Amino acid sequence: MSRDEKRGLVCPSYKKMSVYRQCKVIELPRSSYYFKPKGESLFNLQVMNAIDRKFLDCPFYGVERMTDYLRQDVGYFVGQKRVRRLYKLMNLKTIHPKKNLSKANKADYKFPYLLRNLKVERPAQVWQADITYIPMFKGFMYMFAIIDVYSRKIMGWDVSNTMNAEWCRDVLVDTIQRHGKPEIFNTDQGSQFTSEVFVKALQKNEVKISMDGKGRALDNIYIERFWGSLKREKIYLNPPNGGVDLYKQVKDYVHFYNTERRHKSLGRITPDEKFYQEIKNVS
Known part of the structure; x- marks a missing residue:
């Protein structure tokens, strides 16, 4: 069956199974169902790629310092207003206090940071998760991934052209169904993770919820290191040519x-x- 024929089988209005699960059942990469080029100019895409590369090395660069870098070192004549908007679009979080990037709604859920001084000594004790911007040859998409802190194993992931809470929830639920649940699940305070749909999915599975302090991206260091490895060792070497190619490249790299x-x-x-090894020792 061709990819177009599979795409026609997906029914967004079917309430008993999410689009994510339908794509999984028929083995259709979700990116090939959803992908549409993002509406940014070629210049903005070039600026975003330059920001992404620099941010991997300097995650402490806020809007002002990144603007100076782009103007003086790269030669892009951009202002802070543009860079601030692109930071928000790319879901970038600096490691110092900042102004309302990935700001959670006042009505959303907040939880304490549970990993301080915690000794992680077994698989599934702590999972961490995050969303990152993934550049392509034309356009960009987002990737959500879940990592086991003890083993550094990527437990679940997906790519999409949006980064809503329902998408993150679907990946989380699928990962728990395949691997079992963790004791603690840690994220930042982004709106996807403080939303009711995401929090309720964790609470339903009786998972303890941990959230980083504002401006503390390094609290989630293991998933951040994975982003760096993925981009330097795969994405930047061969920019994906569309959503399907991106899905394949990420799948190959995660393996x-x-x-x-x-x-x-x-x-x-x-x-x-x-x-x-540890699972076998426990059993």
């Missing part, structure tokens, strides 16, 4: 990251080896 990429911090073994 490589989990099963082949050895981590110095893990004693030169892979995340899968660390994860399943």
Whole structure:
């Protein structure tokens, strides 16, 4: 069955199964169902790619410092207003207090940070999650991923051209169904994670919820390191040509990251080896 034929089988109005689950059942990358080029100019896309590369090395760069870098070092004549809007569009969070980026609504849920001085000593003790901007040859998309802190294994992920709470919830629920639930789930205070639909999914599974302090991106350091590895080792070397190509590249890299990429911090073994080694010992 062709991709177009599969796309025609997806029914957004079917309430008993989300679009995410329907795509999973018929083996259709969600990105190929949803993908539409984002409505940004070529110049803005070039600026966004320059911001993304610099931000990987300098996550403490706020709007003012990034604007200076773009003007003086790259040669892009941009103002702070444009850079601030692009930061928000790219879901960038600096590691110092900032003004209302990924601001949660007042009515949304807030939870304390539970990882301070916590010794992580087993799989599924703590999962972390985040959303990042992924540049492509033309346009961009977002990626949501969940990582097991103990083993560094990527437990679940997806790409989309939007970053709403329902999308994150669907990936979370699917990941729990496949791997079981964690004891603690940690995120930042972005609006997706403080929303009722996301929080209720965790509470329904009796998972403890932990949230970073504002301006503390490094509280979620392990998923941030994965973003850097993915972009430097895969995305920047061969910019994806559309949503389907992006999905395939990310799928290939996650498999490589989990099963082949050895981590110095893990004693030169892979995340899968660390994860399943401990699961076997427990059982």
